[in-house]
Amino acid sequence: MSASNQFHTAAASPWTSEDAWIGSRRPILEAHALPAAVYADQDFYALESERVFGTSWVCIGVADEMRPEGQVMVRDIGGLSIIVTMDTQGGLRGFANSCRHRGTRLIESDCTIGRTIRCPYHRWGYDRDGNLISTPQFADAGVDGFDPADFGLHPVRVEQWECLLFATLDHDAPSVEEWFGDLGRRLSGYRLESWRTHDSTMLDIRANWKLITENFQEYYHLPWIHPELAKVSRVVDHYRYQGYGMYCGQTTTPITNDERGDWAAMPPAEGLDHSDMASGRFIALFPNVMLSVLPNHVFVIRLEPLGPGITREHCTWLLPPGSENVTDEDFAVTHDFWIHVNGEDVGIVERNQRGLGTGGYTPGRLSPRFEEPLHRFHNMLADRMTGLSRIPDGDPSDDLPLYGTGVNPLPWRDTHGRPTREVAAHERHA
Ligand code: FES
Ligand SMILES: [Fe+2]
Structure with missing residues (x-):
């Protein structure tokens, strides 16, 4: 497989060579x-858009943003505008947002349409399966060899994974489930596909998208940037949560102590096991989602790069079934806590960007204990940029200390009580 997709041909650049990624x-x-340059350079940004966002499973929204009654989403991924809708059978469908007549953008922004996607220019119409179904006056005087079946919208793969929607421009990419490896199994106890959006917000951050996810992936900065968060998510309670798959993860167990109860104001989801009930799962999905899964809410941040030094954050809070009676006051405690913590992160990543963008930086070293997920992330990035399609292995076990972390008192277990390495071994022999 390569870093090309059907819409782009990969260009050569120093960044596509292994030499660029030696560190x-x-x-x-x-x-x-x-x-x-990886964070601040316009040429790198353009190439990354093509080679990373043009070949990965990119998150395009939360699943319940998409409603069956003619809802259409418009998203940019890998330099291509796509539209996502539901077909006549209720299945998700994605298409290039370009008319097959002379290329006009079909839909400018999220909206609701009827049964037909209609181009504003000469009114060619497509059904929600992408078939060209009307071409007003086009062939009245005859057009040689024109078959509407040859001019349906170009399809783009779209899939739901847990509570999120993803699209990829790569026809050869594995399924989104395979892309995220063992993560679906790790999160299976939450049944996230049944959680619903309670609130959302959006903000623009003057920093490269990678600085935002890297900051999320490390807890080195916790004591200095988030003194309040460090009381419910203590540095010593962080453990590894990183198996096979395109993600970088960590877990905090337990998530609360006696000092603060911000994350305990709402009732937990039903049916969680001891580990899920006591933990926060903090997972950076490659490339563009930061997922914080708590027993009673999920906080999703989807990153939409707008330029090398600017990123739009789409923030969504989801609650589990049974949360219908959550009061505004109970939710406000959780909401305000995250807004506060996120504000602290925004301040420091914007400053990080300013330091990188104004010269003089040469690459520093990483703390194995705190920043190993960044190393994993950098290698995923290097893989995509050099055209290597592979999904990284994770830790052999969640039960072992590594690089100075302690031993998780409640590591993840499947429903048979088996740790990750036994589940993986069992599947290999199945
Ligand atoms: S460009 Fe769309 S109908 Fe002509
Ligand atoms: Fe932070």
């Missing part, structure tokens, strides 16, 4: 951080 390819104990 990340070293083992974590010797690895360097990424150079400044």
Whole structure:
């Protein structure tokens, strides 16, 4: 497989060579951080759009943003505008947002349409399966060899995974379930597909999208940037949560202590096991989602890069079934806590961007204990940029300390009580 998709041909650049990534390819104990250009350079940004966002499963929204009654989403991924809707059978469908007559953009922004997607220019119409179904006056005087069946909208793959929607421009990509590896199994106890949006907001951050997800992936900064968060998500209670799949994860167990109860104001989801009930799961899905899964709410941040130094954050809070009676006051405690914590992160990542964008930085070193997920993320990035399609392995076990973390008192277990490595071994032999 390659970093091309059917809409782009991969261009050559120094960034597509392994030589550019040598500091990340070293083992974590010797690895360097990424150079400044990766965060600040316009040419890198353009190539990354094509090679990372143009070939990955990119999150395009929360599942319940899409409603069956003619809802259409418009998203940009990998430099391409796509439209996402539901077909006549209720299945998700994605298409390039370009008319098959002379290429006009079909839909400008999220909206509700009837049964037909109609181009504003000469009124060619497509049904929600993408078939060209009307071409007013086009062939009245005859057009040689014109068959409407040849001019349906170009399809784009769209899939739901848990409570999120993803699209990819790569026809050869594995399924989204395979892309995220063992993560669906790890999160299966939450049954996230049944959780619903309670609130959402959006903000623009003057920082590269990678700085935002990298900041989320490390808890090194916790004591200094988030003194309040560090009381419910203590540094010593962080453990590894990283198996096979395109994600970087960590868990906090337990998530609350006696000092603060911000995350305990709402009732937990039903049916969680001891580990899920006591933990927060903090997972960066490659490339563009930060997922914080708590027993009683999920906080999703979807990153939409707008330029090398600017990123739009789409924030959504979801609650589990049974939360219908959650009061505004109870939710406000959780909501305000996240807004406060996120504000602290925004301040520091914007400052990080300013430091990288104004020269003088040469790549530093990473802390294996706190920043190993960044090393994993940098290597996923390097893989996509160099055209290597692979899904990384994770830790052999959630039960072992690594790089100075302690032993998780309540590691993840499947419904048979088996740890990750036994589940993986069982599947290999099945
Ligand atoms: S460009 Fe769409 S109908 Fe002509
Ligand atoms: Fe933070």
